[in-house]
Amino acid sequence: xxxxxxxxxxxxxxxxxxxxxxxxxxxxxxxxxxxxxxxxxxxxxxxxxxxxxxxxxxxxxxxxxxxxxxxxxxxxxxxxxxxxxxxxxxxxxxxxxxxxxxxxxxxxxxxxxxxxxxxxxxxxxxxxxxxxxxxxxxxxxxxxxxxxxxxxxxxxxxxxxxxxxxxxxxxxxxxxxxxxxxxxxxxxxxxxxxxxxxxxxxxxxxxxxxxxxxxxxxxxxxxxxxxxxxxxxxxxxxxxxxxxxxxxxxxxxxxxxxxxxxxxxxxxxxxxxxxxxxxxxxxxxxxxxxxxxxxxxxxxxxxxxxxxxxxxxxxxxxxxxxxxxxxxxxxxxxxxxxxxxxxxxxxxxxxxxxxxxxxxxxxxxxxxxxxxxxxxxxxxxxxxxxxxxxxxxxxxxxxxxxxxxxxxxxxxxxxxxxxxxxxxxxxxxxxxxxxxxxxxxxxxxxxxxxxxxxxxxxxxxxx
RNA sequence: CGGGGCGUGGCGCAGUCUGGUAGCGCACCUGUUUUGGGUACAGGGGGUCGUAGGUUCGAAUCCUGCCGCCCCGACCA
Numbered sequence: 001x002x003x004x005x006x007x008x009x010x011x012x013x014x015x016x017x018x019x020x021x022x023x024x025x026x027x028x029x030x031x032x033x034x035x036x037x038x039x040x041x042x043x044x045x046x047x048x049x050x051x052x053x054x055x056x057x058x059x060x061x062x063x064x065x066x067x068x069x070x071x072x073x074x075x076x077x078x079x080x081x082x083x084x085x086x087x088x089x090x091x092x093x094x095x096x097x098x099x100x101x102x103x104x105x106x107x108x109x110x111x112x113x114x115x116x117x118x119x120x121x122x123x124x125x126x127x128x129x130x131x132x133x134x135x136x137x138x139x140x141x142x143x144x145x146x147x148x149x150x151x152x153x154x155x156x157x158x159x160x161x162x163x164x165x166x167x168x169x170x171x172x173x174x175x176x177x178x179x180x181x182x183x184x185x186x187x188x189x190x191x192x193x194x195x196x197x198x199x200x201x202x203x204x205x206x207x208x209x210x211x212x213x214x215x216x217x218x219x220x221x222x223x224x225x226x227x228x229x230x231x232x233x234x235x236x237x238x239x240x241x242x243x244x245x246x247x248x249x250x251x252x253x254x255x256x257x258x259x260x261x262x263x264x265x266x267x268x269x270x271x272x273x274x275x276x277x278x279x280x281x282x283x284x285x286x287x288x289x290x291x292x293x294x295x296x297x298x299x300x301x302x303x304x305x306x307x308x309x310x311x312x313x314x315x316x317x318x319x320x321x322x323x324x325x326x327x328x329x330x331x332x333x334x335x336x337x338x339x340x341x342x343x344x345x346x347x348x349x350x351x352x353x354x355x356x357x358x359x360x361x362x363x364x365x366x367x368x369x370x371x372x373x374x375x376x377x378x379x380x381x382x383x384x385x386x387x388x389x390x391x392x393x394x395x396x397x398x399x400x401x402x403x404x405x406x407x408x409x410x411x412x413x414x415x416x417x418x419x420x421x422x423x424x425x426x427x428x429x430x431x432x433x434x435x436x437x438x439x440x441x442x443x444x445x446x447x448x449x450x451x452x453x454x455x456x457x458x459x460x461x462x463x
Numbered sequence: 464c465g466g467g468g469c470g471u472g473g474c475g476c477a478g479u480c481u482g483g484u485a486g487c488g489c490a491c492c493u494g495u496u497u498u499g500g501g502u503a504c505a506g507g508g509g510g511u512c513g514u515a516g517g518u519u520c521g522a523a524u525c526c527u528g529c530c531g532c533c534c535c536g537a538c539c540a
Contacts, residue, residue, distance in 0.1 A: 012489060012501075013475045017533050027474095037532070091464095092539080109540090143464075143538060157540055209540090218539085283540065320540035354499060389500040396500090407499055417499095 189341020
């Protein structure tokens with residue numbers, strides 16, 4: 001993309017409503033614009049990041065054998081009356097009336113809808129196990145939205161639902177989700193720690209929240225510092241293997257890590273004092289196993305081998321995709337702006353032309369742009385007729401991990417400058433060498449994408 | 464919802480106390496100049512001062528209602 005043809009309304013000054021770094025930087029980098037309290041338009045740069053995160057979530061879900069679909073944002077009140085939550089949910093649910101005076105609502109979550117779909121089409125234990133998910137906008141009329149997209153009223157969330165014949169099967173689904181979530185967050189450059197949590201209104205005996213440590217987080221957390229050394233990494237895993245998934249769960253949840261809701265001082269004190277930590281965290285996901293809590297009242301059963309109806313065991317799992325944009329920035333920025341992890345950056349490299357209009361510099365930039373594009377990478381080329389300082393400041397603000405600077409002085413020696421946003425270190429090298437290095441840097445991320453999703457258990461395909 | 468604060472060009476603000484017909488910086492447009500970390504100069508466009516009503520010869524400014532937004536708290540992916 002050429003910056004002169006893009007829409008990137010960056011701000012030099014910070015709008016006064018923004019309190020925390022991620023909100024300030026998202027506004028300044030032209031990623032979002034507030035439409036009303038807790039509701040945002042996603043401008044091109046922000047939308048690009050949101051889509052990248054969405055794609056990573058899709059890839060990792062499908063890799064785990066989960067099946068994508070899409071449910072509507074607007075739902076009928078009838079199903080919610082059936083589950084009993086129409087009255088229970090309270091003011092947080094946005095209620096709407098259509099022209100025929102029917103009670104509708106903007107979905108805050110989808111347990112009712114998915115259960116309705118399930119009971120209409122699944123009748124046999126042979127159809128299990130099944131995990132369906134979608135990534136869709138939700139609305140919760142928060143009392144006080146704040147922190148930009150971190151606590152919006154409208155938010156983009158992946159929510160998935162597993163249906164299993166037995167509790168054992170459902171717990172394997174639970175473990176499988178834990179593994180897939182670990183992979184997902186790591187690909188986004190985040191360390192999200194699974195912590196024992198409270199079931200809340202969704203309920204459930206087993207539940208973990210995934211938290212990214214950050215001073216601006218809204219949750220208070222307590223953990224054994226050893227847990228921060230754990231990495232899922234590039235290891236291979238068979239998602240159908242009960243043992244393998246169970247082993248990962250044990251590895252990542254055996255050390256103390258809890259939110260304030262479930263914190264137990266007595267158990268915490270068994271952790272050696274030097275490793276005890278209390279901090280703040282941003283909740284970016286949660287997984288639940290809740291058994292037959294919805295399947296029984298809503299009559300979601302399958303016929304077992306003996307021909308008798310059995311209520312299915314269910315769990316649900318969520319990743320706050322729009323919140324993750326903020327969480328990643330909270331975890332990765334400096335005084336100059338955002339620093340995107342390589343896996344989620346909106347553009348792979350910035351090209352800065354220090355002498356726009358100079359035939360040699362223009363030609364060199366065009367060549368770099370074409371080469372990177374041919375490699376399947378997306379460069380952002382600052383071809384505006386602006387002073388160097390302004391170009392650098394913009395690149396720093398929007399946080400692309402790598403920048404190639406082209407100027408007449410370097411071109412005399414046949415070199416360009418490759419700069420890391422993270423370290424600020426620059427190295428001079430011939431243009432082809434710079435392209436090679438960038439291709440190497442992004443190769444692992446492209447490999448992750450290229451891994452085939454495991455064979456799925458149904459005829460559904462992802463288009 | 465309780466407590467606090469704020470609405471003045473796209474953004475950041477001054478002006479409000481003490482009424483006299485709107486200003487500064489950034490951004491934007493034109494020209495010249497400059498370009499290796501937010502160039503300099505000159506000229507220019509853009510605001511019914513959130514909104515409705517009231518007081519007054521006269522309201523951004525005083526009074527009343529309403530709307531919106533932000534911060535602290537209870538609640539949440």
